[in-house]
Amino acid sequence: MKIVKKAIIPAAGLGTRFLPATKAMPKEMLPIVDRPTIEYIVEEAILSGIEDIIIVTGKGKRAIEDHFDRNFELEQHLKEKGKLDLLEKVNKSSNVNIHYIRQKEPKGLGHAIWCARKFIGNEPFAVLLGDDIVQANVPCTKQLIAQYEQTGSSIIGVQHVSYEETERYGIIDPINNKDRVYRVRKFIEKPKLGSAPSNLAIMGRYVLTPEIFTFLECQEAGAGGEIQLTDAIQKLNEIQQVYAYNFDGKRFDVGEKLGFILTTIEFALHNEELASDVRKMLQRFQNNSSKSTLLEGIH
Numbered sequence: 001m002k003i004v005k006k007a008i009i010p011a012a013g014l015g016t017r018f019l020p021a022t023k024a025m026p027k028e029m030l031p032i033v034d035r036p037t038i039e040y041i042v043e044e045a046i047l048s049g050i051e052d053i054i055i056v057t058g059k060g061k062r063a064i065e066d067h068f069d070r071n072f073e074l075e076q077h078l079k080e081k082g083k084l085d086l087l088e089k090v091n092k093s094s095n096v097n098i099h100y101i102r103q104k105e106p107k108g109l110g111h112a113i114w115c116a117r118k119f120i121g122n123e124p125f126a127v128l129l130g131d132d133i134v135q136a137n138v139p140c141t142k143q144l145i146a147q148y149e150q151t152g153s154s155i156i157g158v159q160h161v162s163y164e165e166t167e168r169y170g171i172i173d174p175i176n177n178k179d180r181v182y183r184v185r186k187f188i189e190k191p192k193l194g195s196a197p198s199n200l201a202i203m204g205r206y207v208l209t210p211e212i213f214t215f216l217e218c219q220e221a222g223a224g225g226e227i228q229l230t231d232a233i234q235k236l237n238e239i240q241q242v243y244a245y246n247f248d249g250k251r252f253d254v255g256e257k258l259g260f261i262l263t264t265i266e267f268a269l270h271n272e273e274l275a276s277d278v279r280k281m282l283q284r285f286q287n288n289s290s291k292s293t294l295l296e297g298i299h
């Protein structure tokens with residue numbers, strides 16, 4: 001069985017839910033505390049044993065390439081000022097090979113993955129969406145790779161959501177499960193409210209066999225007029241069993257405003273430098289929300 005050493009991070013979407021912020025700034029570069037979202041995702045890939053990452057970018061996404069490039073002037077400046085902790089942070093992701101390909105038009109996630117087909121070749125690969133962060137003791141992608149290594153089949157990360165939320169996700173119709181692994185009858189992208197066969201939702205992490213490209217090649221637009229990865233996975237599932245895995249860990253949806261704000265607060269509450277002030281601030285606000293502003297009385 002071939003091992004999973006490559007990953008695709010699609011980051012070419014328009015980020016319309018964050019407009020106008022994302023008009024000139026990629027949504028994947030919006031910071032959670034002091035690191036851009038995509039850096040958390042690249043870190044998960046590295047910790048999962050991935051050696052080569054291809055980021056699918058598009059128009060207006062240059063900042064992503066600049067972020068993962070060396071910046072010698074900045075490095076020199078930090079060295080001269082003795083700011084070695086910052087220097088280490090700035091160079092954190094320099095141990096992995098990052099490649100880029102452009103999706104000329106944002107035709108959908110399925111199309112973005114298809115754009116990376118030549119880089120992947122005939123190997124299994126991971127996909128990590130550029131706007132989902134997962135915190136887990138064992139990195140989420142590593143959990144999926146471990147499952148892949150048992151069956152040699154594609155495996156899709158899922159978690160439970162409320163039934164009201166199912167219309168926002170790809171949803172699986174599970175046949176049966178063994179521990180956290182499900183055989184799947186059907187994968188359905190954004191089912192209409194009330195029609196979802198389960199509340200197990202696809203959460204932006206996949207390990208796929210290269211046969212998926214055969215289906216992406218001729219995949220027509222689906223939900224939202226976009227070429228959907230879920231639709232191609234369903235076709236793959238008809239010739240080659242695709243499994244779902246209810247991974248362990250907390251997933252943060254940073255691709256929409258409320259999720260982004262909640263993630264920022266939660267990460268700040270776990271940040272050594274900020275935790276105490278942020279906790280004080282929230283406490284004060286909760287005790288007297290009618291009069292307080294968040295900024296009152298911290299320093």
Ligand code: UTP
Nearest residue numbers: 010011012013014015016017106107108112130
């Ligand atoms: P989303 O649908 O969440 O991202 O795609 P979006 O389209 O940028 O956001 P909104 O809905 O307009 O606010 C999930 C991931 O897939 C990438 C996105 O960049 C995001 O990381 N994507 C999406 C592509 O790379 N290409 C596409 O054509 C669509």
